[in-house]
Amino acid sequence: MILEDIGALLQKGKSKDVERLTLEALESGLEPATILEDGLLAGMSVIGKKFKDGDVYIPEVLIAARAMNAGVAVLRPRLAAAGVEQHGTVVLGTVKGDLHDIGKNIVRMMMEGKGLKVVDLGVDVPAERFIDAAQENDADVIACSALLTTTMNEMREVVTRVKASPLHGKVKLMVGGAPVTKEFSDAIGADCFTADAASAADAALKLCGAN
């Protein structure tokens, strides 16, 4: 019951209530991994589906993700102590020359909602920074976002550099953003294109599992 309450409150963006109930769940003896999977991530999964179906909108996703993070912050020390691992690691950023971040931020929150560790490099990220961060964090996926028609070509640079690096074959490359299409993704040799944030999170989880 308490896990359902956590999920329901998360969907309403009630950060303080989620934090409180997460603590109560721990005190009641529930395993941290159970609270994470069946409470927080389950609630975020509902939000992800509703967003994909057009039943909730970006502000609702943002406040739900924040509530999830409030719960995760309570669990984090216990999860680490119990040796619970995240489902994979994604290095994420908006490519060099592009300062737009709301799409990238939504993708990050959706991916975190799938239990993935996301290393968010922010905006205006050059290709070498994606590579360095992927190496430092032993990442499974590099995910590039762009909003501008000119900067989307920077994705080609990231793909080319990764394929010429020791990461080739180890890290999958995802691309997305308003001007990006499947055709463009295929043309530059990326591994995956998704049209929306919820699909990006599903795809990243699958790619992490494949690694």
Added chain:
Amino acid sequence: MKLNMRQWADALISSGPKKPMPVLSFPSVQLLNVSVGELVHSASLQAEGMRRIALRVDAAAALSMMDLSVEAEAFGARIRFGDNEVPSVIGCLVEDMAGAESLQVPEVGAGRTGLYLDAVTEAARTITDRPVLAGVIGPFSLAGRLMDMTKIMVSCYDEPEMVHTTLRKVTDFLIAYTRAYKASGANGVVLAEPAAGLLSPALCEEFSSPYVKEIVDAVQDDQFLLVYHNCGPAVPRMIPEILSTGAGAYHFGNAVDMEDVLCRMPEDVLTMGNIDPVADFRNGTPDSVRAHTLALMETCCKHKNFLISSGCDIPPVSPWENIDAFFAAADTFYHR
């Protein structure tokens, strides 16, 4: 040139063949052989670019630049300029309630707003065969640029007073700025409110539409039309909230099913859209542009109030053969 814009819109609805009205301004850089950076800093280049476009294509109206950094810059936001890309706003000007309260409403003419007004003044003087419409940003989209777009979305729930305080100030500025366009001889404005298309209908009703309506009420009359542009994906679910703005015409983006939107719009309200500006105009071919334009018109032109357009601003380096193919396809549709 003075025009009765209500009659202009009504005539478009009642006529059979209609001239297209894409959001077409930045590709003038190719006709002028200048960079985007040069264009956004020169009133004379902008006016000449609009004139060259009007000479090249038989559009329903001449549109000025949809540069959504201009008004934020007037408020003091930092802007990044690129040679071939439309300028972007950097950073966050309003971080908290104190920042919202201390935000100063700039004078019309601040930053590049004077330059943009001069461009439209000159364009309205030289382009006399069609209405000249200026471009302005919508209130929620401007507030988002001042507060940071992610932050404003969260603040709609957490700190609505801060959002409303910012909206009050940007709306006051936008009313004054739009009035200046009216005085410059423009026949109307295209008000771009894309960020509202990311909101739920309830949030749009609270944080966008009432402020747009204030602008409409302040400027729109028989001689001056406000075209509401929203290229967000949530448009079909918020048509009542969008219509509550009272704008004289509406323009929607390629994130929506245009036929679905038209079924939800009143038949006597001019409604435009929505050929993909990137996949078609920028990255397509003349053949793909023609095919998609004809397909959209086949689907939508049974609605008399539909006017074929781009879904948003056509990117600066879009090949002109694609733009020409769009106009040729529209002509073919009506005259085959």
